[in-house]
Amino acid sequence: MGKVPRALVTGGAGFLGSHLCERLLNEGLAVVCMDNLITGSMANIEHLFGREGFVFVKHDVTNFFH
Secondary structure, three states, X not given: OOOOOEEEEEOOOOHHHHHHHHHHHHOXXXXXXXXXXXXXXXXXXXXXXXXXXXXXXXXXXXXXXX
8 A cells, every 4th residue: 555645734724724624635635734823723623633644733834843
């Protein structure tokens, strides 16, 4: 069995990003949702937390990440 394709969605807890996360999961991709939650909301993605392949990272993409 091959590797599952993975997508990084920045701003994933926003309105558009959360819908994109859901769509990508439905298409069979693993999704890393990254958001600093300044304008995004956990309420937009809370239904995705039980989904296989979904990971949320609270992070501001303007700061270094390792």
